[in-house]
Structure formats: C-alpha cells, structure tokens
Amino acid sequence: MSDPITRPGVTAPRSGGERGDGVSERNIGLLGERKKARLEELARSTADKGGVSLVRDAVRRLRRNPVAIVGAIIVGLFILVAIFAPLIAPHDPVQRFPELTKDLTVDNIPGSQSGFPLGSDPLGRDFASRLIHGSRQTLFVGVLATVIGLGLGVLIGAIAGAFGGWVDQALMRVTDVMLALPSLLLAITLVAMASRSTQWTVIFAVAIVNVPIFARLLRGSMLAQRESDHVLAARALGVKERNIVLRHMLPNSMTAVIVQATLTFAVAILDAAALSFLGLGDPDINRAEWGLMLGVDGQRYFEVRPELAYYPALAIIVVALGFTLLGEAMREAIDPKNRR
C-alpha cells in the first residue's frame, strides 16, 4: 500500500505522431537520412505498440468488468446528483421551517412528515434537502483535496524523477518526513497548526496527506522509464531532455497516477469526515457536507435520532465504495499481467 503501483510495465508510450518533433537541427545534419528514418520508425513502433492499444485495451477490459460498471454507475450518479442538487432537493438546505422548529428540542428532532420526507435536522432544516445538497460539498471537498494532493505530488515526483541524483534524494527525504506520521495524525497536526479550522484547512490537510503518495508513485514510474526503449530511442533521435520528460516520460506515468487519484477520492472524503468527527472540521453551520453531517450532528444526536448519522454515513459508504470499485477495476485493467 505504501509505494503503490509503480509498475514499469504500465509505462507504455503514447507519443505516436510527433515525428521529428524536438529533434535539434544539428543532429539531423549529422545523421544520414536513412538512419534518421529508421530511428524514427523505431521510436514510433515502440510507441504504437504500447500506447494507444494499451489504453484501448484497458478501456475494453473495463467495459466488460461488472465491478467497473457498478463503480462507474455509482460515481456517475453521485456527480449527477451533485450537479442537479438544487433541482432535485425539495427545499432550500439552509432555510429553517416553522413546521419543523415548532416542536424542536435537543431531545426531540421531528422525523418524517408531509413535505419533509426525512424530517428535520437539529436546527429545523429539511434533512433530505441537506443530504442532497451535501453531495455537492462532498464532491467539492473530495475533488479539491485530491487535485491539490495530486498536483503537488506530481510536481515533486516529476522533478525527482526527471533530475534524479541529489535532487531526487533531497525530495525523497522530504516525503519521508511527511510519511513519518500516520495519515490521520498528519492531517490533525496540519489542522492544529492553523489557529482555527475552516473548510480550507480541512481540504488542505487531507490533500497534503496524499502528496508523498503521488510523489513516490510518479517518481518510481519515471525512474523505471529512464531505462526503457522508447526513452532511449527518443534520446538517440536527439530529442531535448525537457521534451523527453514532458512528452514521453510524464504522459506515460499518468495512467497510474489517475488510478491512484480515483482511490484517493474515497480516502479523502473519509478523512474529511474523520476530521469533522474530531471537532476539527468546517465550523460553518450552514454548510451541508456528508462528513460534517455525520461527524458533528450524527455524533451529537446519535442517541436521539440515529438517522442523522445513518443517512450521511450510508451516502459516504456508497460513494467511497463506488470510487474504490472503479479505481481497483482501473488498476486491474492497466496491469500488464492481465493483457492478452
């Protein structure tokens, strides 16, 4: 789980049509036309063999895999609900309704009644609408945390993998420090460093936890590619080092990173929920986010009305499961061991 999927075999090139691109003038002059053509042929043939067909192969296998389909359906529905939340939800998620606040006390939170299918939340707001709107915030927190973690991780990993040597060593020691703390403890530390929590401290903390994972993943994959044939061919052609990294090595390492990102999303929303549970979450009482609903109200009123915990928990479980299924199926699909 630590140094995950760094599979050298996955690193198939996909730089099909960029013939002669980035080849410096001088080198062309030195090489005979025939030699040049042969080298290009070599670069292209290694590219074609892995590249397009690997992705196509993986997609084909994904579409046949019921696990992937279930995962994709869950993820798709989740995103649709998030986009169309205002149209689906019967009420405004932050409005307090007199019908609901009428009998509302700490020990009595009204349940289902006409117009309010899931009853009230502790503040007299429509629980069902909050749940539906919660998909938006959850998607927002999950995506942002994943994207920030991925972005920083890819940056560190790419620099380490591209330069190697002492740069690599220095950056890997930085990731060591980040990995020296178990994930949730690191997140707690980061949140505790900020004087008070906001939605952004949560997103940031959850994101940082994943930075070393992405960094190591990408670095490993890029280092493996340094030795591979398509990089060698590109280098022989005289492609600039910068272009080798940006056009050949980086794109070919991204498959593994995208798979990891899918799995990270599930972890991110679970971590965000955990932070809320520990009282380190977003303090905005109007914000409807599943982790927040489960971690704060769900915890506080578990004895009075456990539904306040059950529904957001169920939503989190289903969505986390969806992303995990999809991610695992993708990981399996790009595994060269399963290629035919």
Add this chain to the structure above:
Amino acid sequence: MLRVIVRRLLQLVVTLMALSALIFIWLRNLPGGPVEALLGERATPERRVLLTKALGYDQPILVQYGKFMQKVVSGDFGNSIRTGDPVTEVLSRAFPATIELAAAAMIIAVGLGVPLGYLAARHRGRILDNLTIAGTLLGISIPIFFLGYLLKDGFTQNIHWFPPSGRLTTGIDNTTVTGFFVLDGLLTREFDVTADALWHLILPAVTLATIPLAVIVRITRASVLDVLNEDYVRTAEAKGLRHRTIRGRHILRNALLPVVTTIGLQTGALLSGAVLTEKVYNWGGLGTLITDSISGGRDYPVLQAIILLAALVFVVVNLLVDLSYAFIDPRVRVR
C-alpha cells in the same frame, strides 16, 4: 546487511530531526506566540515579559532549538497547559492504553485476516471468495467511528454484552505494573482484572481492526493466488507430497512474505484509527489525549510530544519490518 541497517538508522534519525525542527518552528509561530498560548489573551504585559524570559524565548532561535532538543532527548517535554502535569507523565499513562488496544486489534486482524484471505484464494471465484471481497471493500469504505457507534449501540444499549466505554469497570481494584491492564492482571494474579479488561477491550479492538483486517485479507488472498501458480507448487504436487505439507511449507510460507510488510504498514492505520476509536469508547489513550488537547484549547506541549512519539513508533516499526523481511526472505538477504 549491516550497511543497510546503519543507513536506514541514519535516515530515520534525520527524518525525526527534521520533524522535530518543523514542530519547533510551528510552536514558535503560533498565532500570538507560545506565551499567549500559555497565558491566554488577557494577560498583563508584565507577566508576558516574565514568562518570555522564564521560557527563554528572548534568546536566539538556534540556542532555543538546541535547548529544546537537549530537553527532548532527556525526555523532558515540559508541562501540559491543561493540567500542569509533566507531559512525560501524561504520556506514560496514555501510551500503554493505546498499545494494548492496537495490539489487540492487530491480533484480531492477523488472526482472522490470514485464514480468511487464504480460504478466499483457495475458493477463488466462488461464493466465499466473493463474500469476503465484498466484506473487505465495505470494511475500507465505512468510516470507522461510525462503525464504532453502530457496534456500541448494538451491543451495549439493548443487549448488554459489552460495556460501552472505558478500560475497566469503575470500582474494580487493580494494581498498575506495566499499564497494560490485561497483562497487569496476569502478573499480579488479579484475574478478575484481566477478565474485566478483556471484556472492555473487545468492542474497541474489533472496531479498530476493521481496516487492517480488510487490507490483510486482500493482500493474503492476492499473494496466495500468486504463489498457487508457481512452478514449485506444481513440482511439489508432482512429487506427490501431501496436500497439508504443500499448503504449509510451499504455499503459506511464501505467501506470507508480503503479508508481513503489510502488517508493518498497518501500524499507521492503527494509530490513525486509534484516535477515532478511542474517542468513541472514551478509551483514555493517546487518541483521547489528542482529542482533548485540541478541543480544550490547544495543549501544544502535549500535542508535539504525541506527534513525535507517534512518528517514532511508526518509523521504527517500519524499519523493523523491513529488516525482518530480510531475515524471512533469503532472496533479499543475498543482495
């Protein structure tokens, strides 16, 4: 081998030093500064100056860091802001509780996980396998504090099989030797203490075990499947060895190598999970301490000590696992 150990140990020291420096810088840059964190916002300027001097915050930063490290190495982390007790004392009370919980969880996870993963692999594609996989996926997708509440609600409210919180029934007379209550009971022959401690331990341990259990099952299953296809297994079968011998010597023994690594990595999941589990069951270990240190005004001396301790445990365990790997797997040893 020795070179590897020395190199890894050096790396470990560097990592921990860097972490301690970061924490030191963090504490120095608290909003309002550490003095305000100690005195509160409404302290008089005179008192602030006095405390700044007393704590040495008027000295150059490198001198301060040197002093800080000197104290840390000798085990002095200062006093808790909340209670005024020495941090070391607070930690030494909480640490065994967490270790006891984590160890119990690990025993459950390994004890159940390895056989389950093995069985799932043997029955690949059949109902037992599918159920197991579905279970593990659910296990890693459920927020464990929610699972904790479910179990607590299910087994302590209507059917009183287990106590809802704490480590011992109040009023029970126990002698503390090691701080591990189960062990203490055995050592002092107060077997009622052992029984009571175990009874309190079960639900939290099961809660905490879910994620490691799920991961161990999956790794074991995948690993056994890999080994089943190895040539030496076919050879063993062709030689006509008994199935039990093949299973034990050829399959399980080789399949367990990746599992050992996983167990080490799960220490992290256990420490993270302990924070959540302990809050649910009011366990009184490091997790409870973290939660209390954050919510009741941030108790920085305690927090930094816990962070360093957790990092130390995590890093050392992983180092030990890596090294043990070399001893278990001859292929690694040769290199």
